Amino acid sequence: xxxxxxxxxxxxxxxxxxxxxxxxxxxxxxxxxxxxxxxxxxxxxxxxxxxxxxxxxxxxxxxxxxxxxxxxxxxxxxxxxxxxxxxxxxx
Numbered sequence: 001x002x003x004x005x006x007x008x009x010x011x012x013x014x015x016x017x018x019x020x021x022x023x024x025x026x027x028x029x030x031x032x033x034x035x036x037x038x039x040x041x042x043x044x045x046x047x048x049x050x051x052x053x054x055x056x057x058x059x060x061x062x063x064x065x066x067x068x069x070x071x072x073x074x075x076x077x078x079x080x081x082x083x084x085x086x087x088x089x090x091x
Contacts, residue, residue, distance in 0.1 A: 001074060002037040006081050019088045024050060039077075040070055 003013065013033035021028050026049055029035065036042035072080065 001077060003033055003039075003081075004037065006078050008033065008081070008085075012085060015085070015088045019084075020046065026050070 008016070014030070017028050017030070017032050020026065020032075024046065026046070032045075033042070036045045
């Protein structure tokens with residue numbers, strides 16, 4: 001399920017991108033959330049950026065977290081996304 005299906009609009013996508021940039025100290029394009037339109041694609045992209053200099057693959061824990069996210073129901077995924085968006089609004 002993609003971000004747009006979860007109700008993420010353009011303003012929310014910019015807030016999410018800004019939060020990801022600050023948390024992971026990365027420079028992301030303005031359209032990154034639309035370029036990688038679901039959590040798995042975005043997660044793989046972010047992991048590739050974070051591990052590019054170290055020539056390391058993501059840990060088993062990170063891979064398990066991606067798998068866990070994939071297995072969420074639509075309601076659980078929406079709740080998780082809303083929780084993260086609320087954190088953005090208050091930080």
